[in-house]
Amino acid sequence: MTGLLAELRRRNVFRVAAAYLVVGWLTLQIVSLIEAPLGLPDWTDTLVIVLIGIGFPIALLLAWAFEMTPEGMKLTVAVPAEDSIASQTARKLDFAIVAGLVVLVGVIVWQQLASPQAATAPELAARAEAGEGASVAVLPFADMSPDSDQAYFADGISEEILNVLVRIPGLQVAGRTSSFAYRGQDQDLREIGSALNVSHVLEGSVRRSGTRLRITAQLIRSEDGFHLWSETYDRELTDIFDIQDEIAGAVADELATSLGLDNGAVSVARTSDMAAYETFLHARQLYRDRGQDNLELAAAMLTETLARDPEYGPGWTVLAGVYLVMPYYRQGDSAPAPELRMRWNALTVETARRAITINPADAQAHAFLGSALAENWNWVEGLDMLDRAVALAPNDPDVLDTAAQILGKVGYGAEALALSERAVALDPQGAIFLNTLGNLLAIQGRFDESDAQFRASIDIDPSLRFPYANLMWSHARAGDIAGTQSALTTLLDRGHPAPADEDLIEPFIAAQTLAEIQALAAESRGFVRTLYSLLASDMEYFFSQVPVGTASGRPTNWASYNPFWQTFSGEVFADPRWKDWVRRGGLVDLWRARGFPPQCRPVGADDFRCE
Incomplete structure (x- = not known):
């Protein structure tokens, strides 16, 4: 046995084995780096590993049987001992092995230096309290599929990972709208992290071929662009949920190392029906794109999803959202009939309650339910649902914005403004969030600030x-005739119809004085009348000309019902007609149940006063 080992050493078999393994390892690293940019097939890594494995015993056999000589390769047994240069070859192999090991050690050291060092307990506590660095943005995963037709699927994976991360206590996650605004942009990730005000960025790619998936993901530190973690997953399509959880878990683990986060398991709704899941992803994208045609198609696709899997909670939640926004995206100038609006409202309530039954922790479903109940004048339960939604997801900009819109309508302006500002901070590229913030600033008479938000x-x-x-409307409330006319002109130029009074729009835009507009208001069916009352800050005209009640006793269309929307002088709050309007709208009952807003207080058992 000793003689065999000595002969193996003399023939440099051990050295060849070591050199082969080092070179094989370097080859794998190079292949993994160039595979995605060159669009190589998913099985490239596997092929290289197999070839290296096959070549290993062949290399050892050749090292045993042959020896390199000045005259070329010869059988070892044919080389006289005095002519052998095996010792010189051994030195060359030693140099090669050492060089390879130096490269290996260098890579390991670089990876260690690039990764954040574990913090001490006091440091973790301080960081957790300050929220320092505990933030991440999930960029839309790139579609690397052969036909580039899986963008919706890649987006769905990114969003599912975001939904898992956003549930981790102490971790701030940039809003979807802002993160997805960087789709397809070849921009330095450090710049993206700075723009989104996050300490880490998660990016990745999806390649789908039939039922096979390759998903890559990497976590980058925004401060210096260092890669903290990366992984590639080659799986079957049926494993997609496991992959999403693995990626989210790995990111959470990596962040928890340096930030002291509680990355405990988070329960996420799943469906075992992949066809239902794919249909859901298509429908959710259509819902986000809005538009009447998209929403109608989304409703049909979600109905199909839920027929296949009736217990899939996210499907019910998104369907509730579709029904909730349907009235606001009708084509043309015709508002939906009251009966149709009531039907959509009832469907929103029904589907949102179903989602909550399946998952009581579904914040978005609570927000949709709260908004629909409020629209149906059920203020107390509606705002209770909204309060629950915010408590369940205090860092979800969609939830915060939904709650802010309703709270601002019923007098809780300061609370609504705080939620809206929070939503914008989390997702500064969300156009609808900026719109809500502009409305709430306008209610407070901060017109310059509101205009800036609308323009943004x-x-x-x-x-x-x-x-x-x-x-x-903001310019009208500020009494700015020219600004109101200019904004209305832009609205029409963009292809958006005016609410009503089509025959009076051109004369209104051409009017030079309030007197001219007042004359038009006398002919108006509502739109120009309201504009005039705001431009003139004429409280008396508003109450005498603009209908504020219906045969049912409720104020007119809920969508325009906002007692705090007008900017008349403070006298409006003492006007019996305004107070009657508020009572018929059910706000006093809400205030007594939830608490009066700061500007209002109860007076006796039945009266109230606002200032």
Whole structure:
């Protein structure tokens, strides 16, 4: 045995084995780096590993049987001992092995230096208290599929990972709208992290071929661009949920190492029906894109999803959202009939309650339910649902924005403004969030600030109708005739119809004085009348000309019911007609149940006063 080992050493078999393994390892690293940029097949890594494995025994056999000589390769047994240069070859192999090991050690050291060092207990406590560094943005995963037709699927994976991360206590996650605004942009991740005000960025790619998936993900520290963690997953499509959880868990583990986060398991709703899941991803994207056609198709696709898996909670939640926004995205100038609006409201309530039954911790479903109940004048339960939604997801900008919109309508302006500012801070590229913030600032009479928010919303999404209209109303409340006319002109130029009074729009835009507008208001069916009352700050005209009640006793259309929206002098709050309007709207009952807003207080058993 001793003689065999000596002969193996003399023939450099051990050295060849060591050199082969070092070179094989370096080859694998190079292949992994160039595979994605060159668009190599998913099985490239596996092929290289197999080839290296096959080549290993062959290399050892050749090292045993042959020897390199000055005259070339010869059989070892044919080389006389005095002519052998095996010792010289051994030295060359030693140098090669040492060089390879130096490269290996260098990579290991670099990886250690690039990774954050574990903090001490006092440091972790301090960071957790300050929230220092505990933030991440999930960028939309790139679609690397052969036909580049899986963008919706890649987006769905990114969003599911974001949904897991956002549930981790202490971790701030940048809003989806802002993160996804960087789709397809070849921008330095350090710049993206700085723009989104996050300490870490998660990016990745998805390649789908039939039922096979390759998902890559990497976590980068925004401060210096160092890679903290990366992984590649080659799985079957049926493993998609496991992959999403693994990626989110790995990111949470990596962040927890340096930030002291509690990265305990988070329960996320799943479906075992992959066809239902794919349909859901398509529908959710259509819901986010808005538009009447998209929403109607989304409703049909979600109905299909839920027929396949009736217990899939997220499907019910998104369907509730579709029904909730349906009335606001009708094509043309015709508002939906009251019966249709009531039907959508009932469907929103029904589907949101179903989602909550399946998952009582579904914050978005609570927010949709709260908004629908409020729209149906059920203020007490509606705001209770909204309060629960915010408590369940205090860092979800969609939830915060939904709650802010309702709270601002019923007198809780300061509370609504705080939620809206929080939503914008979490997702500064969310056009609808900026629009809400503009509305709440306008209610407080801060018109310059509100105009800035509306214009920022328009810059982000020029197709969104609401900021154009709200910019017009804001100028009207400020008494700015020219600004109101200009905003209305822009609204029409963008292809958005005016609410009504089509025959009076051109004369209104051409009017030079309040007197001219007042004459038009006398002919108005509502739109120009309201504009005039605001431009003139004429409280008397508003109550005498603008209908504020219906045969049912409720104020007119809930969507325009906002007693705190007008900017008349403080006398409006003492006006019996205003107070009657508030009572018929059910706000006094809400205030007594939830607490009066700061500007209002109860007077006796039945009266109240606002200032």
